[in-house]
Every structure is written in structure tokens, then in C-alpha cells.
Amino acid sequence: MIDTKSGSKHVLYIIACASSSAFLVPDLVMKAQAASWEVCVIATPQGTHFIDIPALERLTGYPVRSEYKRPEEPDVLPRADAIIVFPATFNTINKWALGISDTLALGILCEYTGLHMPIIAVPCFRTGGGLDGHPAFFKSLNALREWGVHVIYEPDKYPPKNRVPADILLDHLNQIMNGVEHPEQPGNRTPDEIMTAREVAALLKVNARTIVSWAEQKKLPGFKLGDLWRFRRRAIEEYITQLEMEVIKLN
């Protein structure tokens, strides 16, 4: 990705966590480079055991950082224009959502989240392994999404560990950078946003008439202004989480 104003390459941080899916990082690096990104890899301290650091340093031309620098040391990496967290662990997702930044990777993530920079997070761990049944995980995903992070977690589509292919991640990133897709930009998606039946229908991929009918039957949390149904985004999202939890309990 080239900056149209300066003509220089945009910088992408790839943040790798301690996951058996980390062997896919070099592939993502090479494909991002082919799409004209300047790539830097950062790992969590545990993540360093899962990647070949010298190989990634040769590939990117940057040191692979995993620890906070000392105050007197200079920054060795350029600032990022976008971040992909791949693979993201349960631990890093939850700490990130809670604002715990006791590793360099988390520090960077929390900083760039607050700066509203484009971030894609891809949690990779085995579906049904237990971690996906811990309620904290969905709570954290909701919080991150609310803050504008693009979480790609479609374990049904990418079984068994949600290893989303590099091409799809880069397409998604490209769309975010080009402003094609801003569904999770803070501002137009605040948790207190009031939605129409049509907007809720678009969110849930059903017919608007179905939404009204569910609301009438008290199957969906909404309220009536005159004779028009309105919905609070937060209430709808919490309701979805509740439904997800029920499915997990049944399984």
C-alpha cells in the first residue's frame, strides 16, 4: 500500500502471539510485501517461541521486537499505518480489552486502539477447546469491536482454528484503508446509537418486517416511539452475546 501524498510505502505491524498458527506469519508477511506494505513483525514474549526470528528479520529488514525498550534507547521501528494481530491468543485479546499492557505487543495495541488506527485482530485457537467457551472471550471481542477494532472471528468458516487466509486479511485491510468499509469506526457506531428496524435487520441479516415482528413478540429488546420501533445498539449486541452463550451452554 503506497501513500498517495508522499509516494512512500505504508507501514504494517504484524503482531504475532504464542499460537500454533504462528508458522503462517511469514506467508502473511510476504503477501503483505507483495501488496506494497512495509512490514514490521512484533511478537509477544511467549510468541517468540513460535516464530523464526532471524528469518523474519531477514524477510522484513527490521528487528523483531518483543520487549519494551529502555527509556534511553531509540525507537527502531517506523510508526505503523495499520496493524494486523495474527495469530491473536485468548490471553492477548482479553488483556487488550482490559487495557493491560504488560508486554510490548499489548502496549502498542492499546496505544493504537486509542488513536483509532486501523487494526485487524484474528483470534486463532481450536474451536471447542474450552477457551472459546470462556465468557470473557466474547465480552472482550465485543469491547474491541465497540472501540473500532476489526475482529475477524468466523470459526465456522475457517475451522478448526480460525486461520483466516492472508489474502482475505489483506483484502479486508485494503478496504479499511480505502474507506470502503467503515462499519466499526467510532462515531458512527457508538454503543448508545439508536437504530431503526431496517438497520437492525441489516445487522442481523434478516428482513425488517421480521425485526418488527420479533420486537412485538418481545423476542428482541426495543422500544416504541409513537408507532415506530427503535433499538439501542448496545442492547441488541448484548442480546446477541446472550444467545451465543446459550448455544455454548447447550453444547
Add this chain to the structure above:
Amino acid sequence: MKSKGVLYLISCASSGADRVPDFVKLAQEAGWDVCVITTPQGTKFIDMPLLSEMTGHPVRSEYKQPEDADVLPRADALIVFPATFNTLNKWALGITDTLALGILCEYTGLHMPILAVPGIHSASGLDTHPALPRSLRMLKRYGVHILYEPGDYPNNRIPLDRILHILNNVTERRIP
């Protein structure tokens, strides 16, 4: 004695860890195949060679390297004894930066029987920190059983036979 299966005993950094060997013995007599796991800080509070010899399993405290094999059998039940303030809070929030927490979060999501016995000093301040009741509530909601009776037993030093009795209730009745 009929075998009850594999019990993971997860031991944290608390002075209550001095009773871990006695509890292991009691649980073994009740038919459990016990494996002891400890947090990194917890290693200082237990005699690892002794526990490894007693159980016939290595006492694990760190995540294995990706290429290493699993050394422990899968658990049928877990007891966190003693459970520290730190581990209880991290567990409730889904923080898995130690092996012990990783195992706890996994088995919580699998809805396996887990009993947590906090080892927290009464009137230390940690027992009245608002995060503790919040975490205990969250864990209960996730289906974890908590044995915390500091009113009856100072520092929650509950007699070992009572802990074992509750553990058996939790595992046999499979209380949801």
C-alpha cells in the same frame, strides 16, 4: 478403592500451600490420580521433588515449548488449592499468562468440575478488595464451585477432609 480419574491440583503462591502434600495424600486415598500444577510464583511455596515423587507425575509450572509433548493426562476434575487473589481475578477475566491459568480457562470453557479454595489472609486487605467478590461471582456464574468460608475458618484454612468432601460432591453430583 475405585479409581475416580485424574485430578489436577493447581497450587498458587499462598502460605496455605503448606497443606498441599497432605491433601494430595488424602485425595489419592480417595481414589484420585493426582497431578500437581503450580503457578510460577507458586513453585516457591511447595516441595516440587516431593510432590512429583508422591504423584508419579512431573509438577508443571510453565507453558511447554511448541515442539514438546504433553506430559500430563487430561483431567476429569480440578481443584485450585490454595487459590490466590491474583489467580482468581485473572482467571475470571480470561488472562492466561501462566500455564495454570491457561488450564483453568480451558477447563472452565469445557464446563468441567472445578473447585476453587481461596487461600487469602483474613483482614489482609485483599479479602476486602472489591475485585475479589466480583471475580468470585463471575466464576460462580461460569459454573466454578467456590469454597470460601473465612467466617468459620480464619484465612479460609478449611479442614482438608471437608475440602475433599465438597470436592467429591462437586464431581459426583456434577452440580451444573
